[in-house]
Amino acid sequence: MIEFKNVSKVFSKGVKAVDNISFTIEEGEIFGFLGPNGAGKSTSLKMMVGILEQTEGKITVNGVDTLENSIEVKEMISYVPDNPDIYTKMTGIKYLNFIADIYGIDEKVRKEKIEEYNQKLELGDAIYSTIDSYSHGMRQKLVLIGALITSPKVLILDEPMVGLDVKTSFNLKNILREFADSGNTVIFSTHVMEVAEKICDKLVIINKGKIAFCGKLSELKTEEHSNEDLEKIFLELTDNEKI
Structure with a gap:
């Protein structure tokens, strides 16, 4: 379980990026962070x-x-x-083994995990090429594989779908669901309303550092908003600011 209790973050010149927010994320949940640019998602x-x-x-x-x-x-x-920083002169497989070494992952286990997630996210033989030859989407696949092979209790992803093709995005959504259903916690920010609507168990909408909503989508879609999609509700809650 993850708890925020009356959390604020003030940067230089008194800029309050996060303003007294409180919420709880339970084990086994996929929890979405939504908000306009500069709302405080990445800071949180x-x-x-x-x-x-x-x-x-x-x-x-x-x-x-x-x-x-x-x-x-x-x-x-x-x-x-x-916007992850990775060692571009390494090959993909060397980078993943580097991550596995840091976390002390057994040779047999790391090999199985790398093969499993490489197959699911379809980086393919590019895993043996140097990272500086990768497109943005390929780099995104690599860092996602690196995050998943460590078998964390909590997986935190900031805009994970950016740069991914439709099939890989679909596969990633299935991976996240399986991961959460195993009792782990997934937390991610997204600008893709459809993704949040389809896979989030709970979500928080942040606007100007404050929580505009926190709860289940069913709670957000009250009688007043019953026929509206998440994007329209989001715009209403954030004063029509651009996401």
Whole structure:
């Protein structure tokens, strides 16, 4: 379980990117972060991972405080940022083995995991080529494979569908569902309303650093919004700001 309690993040010059937000994410859930550009989505994810420290409030991952025990938290998490930095002179397979070495993954297990997720995400023989020859979509596939082979308890993805083709996006959605159904937690931000609508168990909509909604989609689609799709409801909740 992940808990945010009265969390705020203030940057230089008093800019409050996240403003006193609180929510809980249960084990086994796919939890979506939605909001316009600059709403505080990526900042919230980075605080959850421990890349940024919150200015106020408390964040816990499976009962562990992210500030007091940051290493223990990081051991439970795999994180894919929206623009990941990877070692482009490595081959894909060398990069994945590098990740596996960091996490101490057994040779037999890593081989099985790499083969499994390479097949599902269809990077194919490109895994043996240097990363500097990869397209954006291929790099995205590689970092997703790297995140999945560590078998984390919590998988945090910032805009994971960007750059992926239709088939790979479909396969990734199935992977995330299977991962959550095994008792793990998936948290991701997205600009693709259809993705959030189809696979999220719960979602939070953030606007100008504040929570505009948090809960199940069925709760969002009240009688007032019963015939509206998520995109239209989103625009109403965020004052028609661009996503």
